[in-house]
Amino acid sequence: MLLFVGLGNPTPDSENNRHNVGFKIIDSINKKFSLSKQKPKFKGLLTTGNIGDEKVYAIKPLTFMNNSGICIRELIEYFKIDAADVIVFHDDLDVELGKIKTKFGGSNAGHNGIASIDKFIGKDYSRVRIGIGKPKNSIEVADYVLQNFNEDETVEIEKISKDITESLSILVEKKLDLFSSTVNNK
Numbered sequence: 193m194l195l196f197v198g199l200g201n202p203t204p205d206s207e208n209n210r211h212n213v214g215f216k217i218i219d220s221i222n223k224k225f226s227l228s229k230q231k232p233k234f235k236g237l238l239t240t241g242n243i244g245d246e247k248v249y250a251i252k253p254l255t256f257m258n259n260s261g262i263c264i265r266e267l268i269e270y271f272k273i274d275a276a277d278v279i280v281f282h283d284d285l286d287v288e289l290g291k292i293k294t295k296f297g298g299s300n301a302g303h304n305g306i307a308s309i310d311k312f313i314g315k316d317y318s319r320v321r322i323g324i325g326k327p328k329n330s331i332e333v334a335d336y337v338l339q340n341f342n343e344d345e346t347v348e349i350e351k352i353s354k355d356i357t358e359s360l361s362i363l364v365e366k367k368l369d370l371f372s373s374t375v376n377n378k
Contacts, residue, residue: 193248194249196218197278198282199280202253214281222250238251248362261308264313276318282322289327294319297316324345
């Protein structure tokens with residue numbers, strides 16, 4: 193059993209924010225793999241289904257970014273999912289737009305959603321860091337991540353979403369490095 197988590201903020205005006213790219217990935221996974229209809233459970237929007245032979249849950253926490261861990265802990269305790277079987281999709285300033293990096297454990301690098309998850313379930317889970325790039329002017333980081341993607345960026349995010357879902361069977365097998373190189377070389 194695996195749990196996919198997409199980080200974002202649940203307000204309608206946040207939908208196309210850079211910070212909500214995790215939600216976009218979960219939406220793409222739900223669509224590509226025909227997961228169940230989203231149901232409000234565990235303080236999030238939950239879907240379930242199978243990817244290959246693997247039972248998968250996917251959730252978009254509705255607790256706002258800074259409290260994402262609350263939702264995740266409730267869900268993994270209820271379904272008895274090990275933290276090592278959690279894969280979190282989130283935005284990352286330190287990764288070039290349209291690229292990804294994967295890692296298991298490690299620092300939250302100042303990402304409040306990741307810090308919240310670390311607090312509630314520990315650090316022993318996988319992360320897919322989706323590049324949103326750094327601000328090109330002197331805008332504050334907090335303002336930058338809460339801005340909507342521009343047209344060119346939206347095209348890049350749609351492409352990376354497609355590349356992620358097309359390569360998801362590799363991620364389901366927890367082959368993080370192979371998944372990263374496959375997605376980034378499409």
